Amino acid sequence: MSGHRLAADSLVTALAPAVWGSTYLVTTEFLPPDRPLLAATARALPAGLILVALGRALPRGTWWWRALALGVLNIGAFFYFLFLAAYNLPGGVAALVGSVQPMFVLVLSVLLLKDRIRAVHVAACALGAAGVGLLVLQPNAGLNALGVAGGLLAAASMASGIVLTKRWGRPEGVGLLTFTGWQLAVGGLVLTPVTLLGEGLPDAVTGRNLAGFVYLGGVGALLAYAVWFRGVERLPALAVSFLGFISPLAATALGYLVLDQTLTPLQIVGAAAVLAAVFVAQPRPPRPPRRPPTSSTDASAATDTDASASAASTAPERAESRP
Numbered sequence: 001m002s003g004h005r006l007a008a009d010s011l012v013t014a015l016a017p018a019v020w021g022s023t024y025l026v027t028t029e030f031l032p033p034d035r036p037l038l039a040a041t042a043r044a045l046p047a048g049l050i051l052v053a054l055g056r057a058l059p060r061g062t063w064w065w066r067a068l069a070l071g072v073l074n075i076g077a078f079f080y081f082l083f084l085a086a087y088n089l090p091g092g093v094a095a096l097v098g099s100v101q102p103m104f105v106l107v108l109s110v111l112l113l114k115d116r117i118r119a120v121h122v123a124a125c126a127l128g129a130a131g132v133g134l135l136v137l138q139p140n141a142g143l144n145a146l147g148v149a150g151g152l153l154a155a156a157s158m159a160s161g162i163v164l165t166k167r168w169g170r171p172e173g174v175g176l177l178t179f180t181g182w183q184l185a186v187g188g189l190v191l192t193p194v195t196l197l198g199e200g201l202p203d204a205v206t207g208r209n210l211a212g213f214v215y216l217g218g219v220g221a222l223l224a225y226a227v228w229f230r231g232v233e234r235l236p237a238l239a240v241s242f243l244g245f246i247s248p249l250a251a252t253a254l255g256y257l258v259l260d261q262t263l264t265p266l267q268i269v270g271a272a273a274v275l276a277a278v279f280v281a282q283p284r285p286p287r288p289p290r291r292p293p294t295s296s297t298d299a300s301a302a303t304d305t306d307a308s309a310s311a312a313s314t315a316p317e318r319a320e321s322r323p
């Protein structure tokens with residue numbers, strides 16, 4: 001794959017976490033308050049059912065349990081643990097805990113994809129985590145064991161989903177949107193009873209709320225996850241995982257642009273570190289093998305040899321021409 005193709009795939013895939021970075025803004029400004037699980041269910045289930053209906057294809061054979069596993073890991077369990085962390089930790093701490101996801105992907109890629117751990121990948125993991133910490137961590141942040149466990153489980157769930165999606169691929173003859181719909185539908189169905197038991201439904205839903213739900217389901221789920229799974233197919237698992245760092249970066253940028261939040265110098269340094277980590281982790285096309293250079297000495301030796309051979313071949317002719 002050429003360098004231009006890799007760069008284009010990375011940029012397209014980065015659109016998904018950039019859209020997910022807007023979830024905090026849409027949730028706080030458009031959705032009913034204190035309903036994170038409802039937001040997650042409304043984000044996944046309608047989009048998944050629409051895509052399945054449009055695709056008119058259901059899993060077959062082993063893909064029933066594979067679609068179930070991927071839907072739980074990438075959507076259902078990931079959302080639940082993510083909101084468990086968000087409920088029990090400040091947003092900055094939750095994002096920092098979640099930044100260990102590339103480390104999980106690194107280990108799982110070795111076990112399941114037979115990839116190698118390289119020093120540059122370990123350095124990128126550390127750089128990315130440090131950048132997220134500077135970007136979102138506040139001085140008064142506190143820790144909570146349940147919240148930390150939720151953040152780690154969310155990172156492990158998404159990391160497992162990325163690696164297994166890379167390992168299993170996509171069933172032959174099934175389009176990307178249908179494959180995305182399977183996972184969103186499974187995730188939404190898993191979240192539905194948890195939402196009804198844990199939060200219930202709001203007493204009233206306004207037009208502003210509906211606009212927020214439509215955005216999360218249409219742009220935040222249907223389009224964003226289709227782009228994300230396309231990237232998982234085309235890029236290395238670790239490179240895709242690092243693109244997830246774009247999400248807290250986008251959330252911070254939107255807070256600055258839309259909510260009039262300020263940026264400290266440390267946050268700017270953190271943003272630069274995040275971008276550097278993402279850049280370092282992206283794949284590079286293999287370099288073509290170099291041809292061994294031909295030295296002037298070798299060239300002159302070859303010329304002398306050819307000259308000697310030519311002289312030797314013409315010597316008998318000269319001898320025969322003498323009287």
